[in-house]
Amino acid sequence: MLKHWPPLNALRGFEAAARLGSFHKAAEALNLTQSAISQQIRSLESYLEQPLFHRNGxxxxxxxAGHDLLSTTQxxxxQLAVGIRRLDQYRKPNQLVVNTTPAFARHWLLPRLGDFRQRCPEVDLWLFTxxxxxxxxxxxxxxxxxxDLSAQAExxxxxxxxDQLYPACQPSLPAAGRCTLHGEREMDWSHWQVEGGEDVGQQGKGLNFSDPGLLLDAACEGLGIALVxxxxxxxxxxxxxLQALSPQRVRGPAWACLVHRDSQDDPLARGFLEWLRGELG
Incomplete structure (x- = not known):
């Protein structure tokens, strides 16, 4: 990586002059004097130690070299212009940035967002998974x-x-030879057994999933039995x-919320949390 970069203004001046084929037109386009454009080009050529333009009157x-640099500069x-325009999303007046897991977003939150939009149309929600x-x-x-949250500073x-967990599968899945779908943390069958869950035909081998959302999808697709x-x-x-394979339920994960201190008095955040608590019951 370069230790020193040419000034951005010099690159803008070069790009305009190269695109328009004239220092004068570049100066008009950038609201500068022609001498300022000429100075920018000379400093850029000095930095690169080679000419970028043939000058003929x-x-x-x-x-x-100028042709090569033009494509790179443009x-x-x-890319810089797109990146700067994209920053507008961070200063929307009614924006609320909510982080969650892909599984919660897809299987629980997304089906209910229509109701939230009707109740709180002023909230410009940004769902970040x-x-x-x-x-x-x-x-x-x-x-x-x-x-998977714990307390954080600020x-x-x-x-x-x-939450609670139970074994389930697709209703039409035959009982004989059912594949066992394995998850992680509480969705692992060892948790079911430690909590005193009954034997529903689970086995040690099978398919393994790190995402509980994909685990649930796999069970709904009839790939096997899962702890959901x-x-x-x-x-x-x-x-x-999906249907349960047992009336028994065991302890699942605790769904928790972290609210940043800068958002604790924000009416948008309070409105979203009130709606969320009401939906979770």
Whole structure:
């Protein structure tokens, strides 16, 4: 990587002069004097230690090095412009940035967002999903709702819902030779056994999933039996895509919330949390 970069203004002046084929037209386009453009080009050529333009009176044309640099500069300036425009999303007046897991977003939150939009149309929600717990102190996140949270500095922490787990599969899946689907943490069958769960034909071999959302999807697709979250499986059960293999329930993960201190008095965050608590029951 270069230790020193040419000034951005010099690159903008070069790009305009190269694109328009004239120092004079470049000066008009950038609202500068022609002498300022000429100075920018000379400083850039001095930095690169080679000419970028052939000069013939008032007309200029690119050297081979200039043609090469033009494509690079235009690509860089375009990417920079897109990146700067994208920053507008961080200063929307009614934006609320919510972090959660992909599984919670897909199986629980997404089916209910229509209701939230009707109740709180003023909230410009940005749903940011991640497998890893965010660092609320260093990331631009108003609140996080996850099943793997613990207290963090500069945040309020509260448990919203204590989940339960049970074994389930697709209703039409034959009982004979059912594959066992394995998850991680509480969704592992060892947790079911430690909590005193009955034998439903689970085996040590089978298919393994690190994402509880994919585990639930696999069970709904008829790939086997799985230990699923009662919270996340609500919709699949209601739609007849999943059925319980036992009336027994065991302790699941605790769904908790972190609210950054800068958002604790924000009416948008309070409104979202009130709606969320009401939906979780």
């Amino acid at each position: 008032r007309s200029v044309s690119l050297t081979d 690509s860089m300036l375009q 991640s497998f890893e717990v965010p660092d609320m102190a260093s990331q631009t996140i108003d609140l996080a709702i996850r099943d 945040c309020s922490f509260s448990v919203l819902h204590q 979250s009662q919270l996340l499986a609500q919709r699949a059960v209601a739609e007849g895509r």
